[in-house]
Amino acid sequence: MSSLFPVHPLVERARVFASEVLRPRAGEFDANRAVPEDIIAEMARQGFVGSVLPQEYGGGGIDALSYGLLTAEIGKGCSSVRALLTVHTSLVGETLARLASPEQKQTWLPLLTSGEKIACFALSEPLVGSDALSIQTVYREVDGGFVLSGTKRWITYGARADVFLVFAQSEGEVSAFLVERGSEGLSTQPIKDLMASRGAHLAEVTLRDVFVPAQALVGRRGAGFSFVANTALFHGRYSIAWGGVSLIEAALEEMVGYARSREQFGKKLRQHQLVQAMIAEAVASAQSSRALCERIGLLRNAGDESAVNEVNVAKYVTSRLSVSTTSDAVQLLGANGISERYPVERLYREAKVLEIIEGSTQIQQMMISDYGVRRYRVSASGRATSAARSGEG
Amino acid sequence: MHNDQQLLRRQLREFVESNMNVDDDVALKDDDNIFRLGYVSSLFAMRLLSFIEKTGGIEVGDEDIVLSNFSSIDAMLALIEKYRVAA
Numbered sequence: 345m346s347s348l349f350p351v352h353p354l355v356e357r358a359r360v361f362a363s364e365v366l367r368p369r370a371g372e373f374d375a376n377r378a379v380p381e382d383i384i385a386e387m388a389r390q391g392f393v394g395s396v397l398p399q400e401y402g403g404g405g406i407d408a409l410s411y412g413l414l415t416a417e418i419g420k421g422c423s424s425v426r427a428l429l430t431v432h433t434s435l436v437g438e439t440l441a442r443l444a445s446p447e448q449k450q451t452w453l454p455l456l457t458s459g460e461k462i463a464c465f466a467l468s469e470p471l472v473g474s475d476a477l478s479i480q481t482v483y484r485e486v487d488g489g490f491v492l493s494g495t496k497r498w499i500t501y502g503a504r505a506d507v508f509l510v511f512a513q514s515e516g517e518v519s520a521f522l523v524e525r526g527s528e529g530l531s532t533q534p535i536k537d538l539m540a541s542r543g544a545h546l547a548e549v550t551l552r553d554v555f556v557p558a559q560a561l562v563g564r565r566g567a568g569f570s571f572v573a574n575t576a577l578f579h580g581r582y583s584i585a586w587g588g589v590s591l592i593e594a595a596l597e598e599m600v601g602y603a604r605s606r607e608q609f610g611k612k613l614r615q616h617q618l619v620q621a622m623i624a625e626a627v628a629s630a631q632s633s634r635a636l637c638e639r640i641g642l643l644r645n646a647g648d649e650s651a652v653n654e655v656n657v658a659k660y661v662t663s664r665l666s667v668s669t670t671s672d673a674v675q676l677l678g679a680n681g682i683s684e685r686y687p688v689e690r691l692y693r694e695a696k697v698l699e700i701i702e703g704s705t706q707i708q709q710m711m712i713s714d715y716g717v718r719r720y721r722v723s724a725s726g727r728a729t730s731a732a733r734s735g736e737g
Numbered sequence: 738m739h740n741d742q743q744l745l746r747r748q749l750r751e752f753v754e755s756n757m758n759v760d761d762d763v764a765l766k767d768d769d770n771i772f773r774l775g776y777v778s779s780l781f782a783m784r785l786l787s788f789i790e791k792t793g794g795i796e797v798g799d800e801d802i803v804l805s806n807f808s809s810i811d812a813m814l815a816l817i818e819k820y821r822v823a824a
Contacts, residue, residue: 443799443802564802566804569779570779570783571782574783
């Protein structure tokens with residue numbers, strides 16, 4: 345696809361890899377309930393998992409917009425493989441690159457950029473989802489480090505990860521820790537009974553008096569939510585927003601292919617006006633979603649911190665449009681739409697997840713509303729505020 | 738230096754005020770704890786960090802990335818000054 349701005353060549357490599365390797369096998373990963381090791385290794389070998397991380401630690405150092413485009417390409421191939429980028433690269437890698445100590449960066453980033461270690465993000469718990477400040481996993485300081493206890497659930501790539509970015513609280517003060525697999529007291533239990541994300545190695549993670557050394561603390565004590573989790577979720581939402589673009593475009597391509605080939609009532613489906621309405625809606629959804637995400641990428645490339653608010657809008661819009669577009673794709677394919685012989689039923693299942701993770705649609709609505717009442721406030725003089733004019737807020 | 742600090746103070750104030758979830762009759766004081774008073778959410782903290790680094794021309798070390806350094810305009814100015822003196 346032609347672009348109005350410079351795009352890193354790795355994006356084209358991702359497109360080829362996704363179309364030649366991932367897309368033909370995505371159904372297999374879904375059915376087998378696992379993205380296999382050869383795919384994870386190839387994602388690392390081709391430089392995709394390290395793409396956006398700093399070059400000084402072995403990453404590709406590509407710009408944020410190119411990384412978003414790369415994420416979309418991988419997601420078009422397979423949503424569960426895109427999830428690897430979301431948790432390993434966006435939620436953990438980019439957060440460590442921003443907030444970790446120099447020693448932590450030296451230790452962990454080369455391992456993450458090379459894919460030698462796979463990382464995951466452990467915030468959600470059995471009783472705590474959106475209300476993240478209420479996590480029940482606790483930590484206490486001991487000689488030489490900390491001891492963590494609690495249970496994390498719905499941890500994407502948790503069954504496969506080598507290192508976990510775990511959030512725990514002590515007297516209401518949330519802190520973040522890097523916990524390695526193999527730590528005494530840490531265990532993972534794969535979660536298989538899922539409607540979607542079936543290949544993404546979801547797990548429940550149990551921590552029973554797990555000791556971590558002092559250098560495992562990411563950021564300062566008490567900075568776990570305000571800085572670490574919020575930074576991670578910003579990167580995660582950027583990734584999920586692009587994941588929505590993936591599903592919308594993949595569904596649209598399936599709709600177009602089917603509508604051009606199948607005949608009913610003596611003419612091609614694409615010639616029926618009600619089918620045309622669905623395709624038009626999907627085209628508009630694809631293009632508006634992509635434009636919205638590109639804007640966030642450009643803001644990030646410009647170092648514009650307003651991307652932090654704007655990304656919520658992008659994540660909200662693309663996740664919702666991915667549900668409606670994939671639903672239309674199932675509808676357009678009729679009985680074939682609900683068959684596993686066609687990919688649209690899987691796309692439909694995967695789309696719904698995007699409305700739940702990295703801040704549900706309802707959490708996004710609350711944040712977007714808060715943002716909107718500032719951004720679109722008109723002053724007493726009848727003029728838009730400076731924040732609205734400049735696009736800040 | 739004095740003018741520069743005044744400019745920085747004004748920029749910080751404008752940035753914080755344009756992001757406060759409050760009604761128009763709230764007057765922000767330089768020593769107000771913007772988080773404790775509920776003027777902004779914790780999500781704003783990471784935006785403040787980026788804004789301060791860009792506007793102040795500094796890079797804040799991980800040891801200083803704590804909420805107390807971003808809780809008021811006075812605290813943020815002190816943080817920027819600390820890095821400028823050390824540079």
